[in-house]
Amino acid sequence: MPEIAPHARAVPASGIRRITELAWSLPGAVVLSVGEPDLPTAPHVLDAAREALARDDTRYTPNGGIAPLRDAVAAWLDPEHALPVRRDNVWVTAGGAQALHLGLSLTVGAGDGVLVPDPGYPPFTMATRLLQAEAQPYALRPEDGFLPDPAAVEAAITDRTRVLLLNSPSNPLGTSLPEHLVAELVDVARRHDLWVLSDECYAAFTYDAPHVPAARFDTDGRVLTLHTFSKTHAMTGFRVGVLVVPDRMAPLMPTLQESIVSCVNTPAQYAALAALTGPQDAVEHARRTYREHRDLATAILDERGIPWLPAGGGIYLWADVSHATGGGDVAAWAEELARTAGVAVAPGSAFGAAGEGWVRISLTASADDLRTGLSRLPARTAVAAG
Numbered sequence: 090m091p092e093i094a095p096h097a098r099a100v101p102a103s104g105i106r107r108i109t110e111l112a113w114s115l116p117g118a119v120v121l122s123v124g125e126p127d128l129p130t131a132p133h134v135l136d137a138a139r140e141a142l143a144r145d146d147t148r149y150t151p152n153g154g155i156a157p158l159r160d161a162v163a164a165w166l167d168p169e170h171a172l173p174v175r176r177d178n179v180w181v182t183a184g185g186a187q188a189l190h191l192g193l194s195l196t197v198g199a200g201d202g203v204l205v206p207d208p209g210y211p212p213f214t215m216a217t218r219l220l221q222a223e224a225q226p227y228a229l230r231p232e233d234g235f236l237p238d239p240a241a242v243e244a245a246i247t248d249r250t251r252v253l254l255l256n257s258p259s260n261p262l263g264t265s266l267p268e269h270l271v272a273e274l275v276d277v278a279r280r281h282d283l284w285v286l287s288d289e290c291y292a293a294f295t296y297d298a299p300h301v302p303a304a305r306f307d308t309d310g311r312v313l314t315l316h317t318f319s320k321t322h323a324m325t326g327f328r329v330g331v332l333v334v335p336d337r338m339a340p341l342m343p344t345l346q347e348s349i350v351s352c353v354n355t356p357a358q359y360a361a362l363a364a365l366t367g368p369q370d371a372v373e374h375a376r377r378t379y380r381e382h383r384d385l386a387t388a389i390l391d392e393r394g395i396p397w398l399p400a401g402g403g404i405y406l407w408a409d410v411s412h413a414t415g416g417g418d419v420a421a422w423a424e425e426l427a428r429t430a431g432v433a434v435a436p437g438s439a440f441g442a443a444g445e446g447w448v449r450i451s452l453t454a455s456a457d458d459l460r461t462g463l464s465r466l467p468a469r470t471a472v473a474a475g
């Protein structure tokens with residue numbers, strides 16, 4: 090038999106999937122390990138998809154997506170980006186996941202290096218490996234509040250590095266990069282002539298300070314920005330995202346998109362258009378709900394003596410369970426916890442070596458699930474008391 094391509098075998102499996110599938114198989118287990126919005130998709134979004142089906146608008150669209158959706162995205166982002174955002178800069182993708190793949194396909198080849206945050210969203214490394222490139226982790230450390238240190242990022246650059254990947258608000262950390270740090274990191278990329286791939290999929294969910302797009306500091310067309318409708322508009326199954334590319338990439342895009350998906354599902358694109366141009370109450374409701382869940386979760390963790398990282402954005406809370414793992418393997422501990430206590434949290438090590446001893450709690454779960462699930466975490470005070 091022919092060999093399966095080695096680089097396909099080299100893609101690491103997702104540790105989040107593993108714990109979540111285990112939890113789904115355990116009756117009564119509370120699943121706090123997955124970032125799936127628990128809120129309904131807004132009715133006007135569902136109507137737009139139904140209307141597209143009813144008028145049989147089910148054919149291929151242009152590679153970049155339907156013009157009104159691209160224009161709406163451009164109008165939304167243009168005031169926030171330093172360089173103009175026009176229809177040709179906006180490419181509709183099959184979720185944030187395909188925007189990531191497309192962004193990396195445009196910027197790296199076999200053997201190139203991609204600076205990825207550690208802890209970071211696992212597909213940053215998975216998609217990099219699938220392209221036969223090398224993930225070069227830059228550690229986010231507890232002593233820096235898990236924010237990137239531009240000097241450490243710079244030190245991680247090698248002659249193979251092509252891309253600096255940023256993610257704010259962060260999955261899994263819930264950190265939101267302050268303006269000065271975003272500016273410094275784009276500046277590092279400029280000095281070393283790197284692309285910046287900025288994953289801003291959680292831009293709609295910031296709680297303490299407004300979101301800062303990396304493209305605000307892009308003076309020479311090196312920043313590519315990822316967005317998705319999945320979380321903002323509770324549309325994970327519609328699979329609509331966006332990649333915003335600099336002008337000089339635009340001519341290549343139809344061919345690249347043609348070689349991967351041709352175009353995105355047509356009724357889903359109309360749903361995304363309605364999501365962006367229609368009433369935004371559902372987005373504001375989601376933002377308030379996740380913020381309340383953050384405050385609820387941190388209060389419960391405080392009662393249990395479990396330290397957590399302040400979450401300025403996103404839909405996750407990062408908590409330190411090293412008292413319970415005793416320096417051991419947090420992934421094995423989390424599986425044992427799911428089996429014995431009936432709560433699944435995502436082990437920090439699933440997001441990189443720097444996540445050892447920590448877990449990610451999803452704030453998209455219902456308040457009841459958060460109360461029940463978090464009360465099943467071993468209290469730090471009880472451990473300290475022996």
Ligand SMILES: Cc1ncc(COP(=O)(O)O)c(C=O)c1O
Nearest residue numbers: 184185186210260290317319330
């Ligand atoms: C940081 C980040 N980027 C991209 C994605 C992918 O988004 P989508 O579900 O739209 O493919 C996710 C999904 O969890 C994410 O957390």
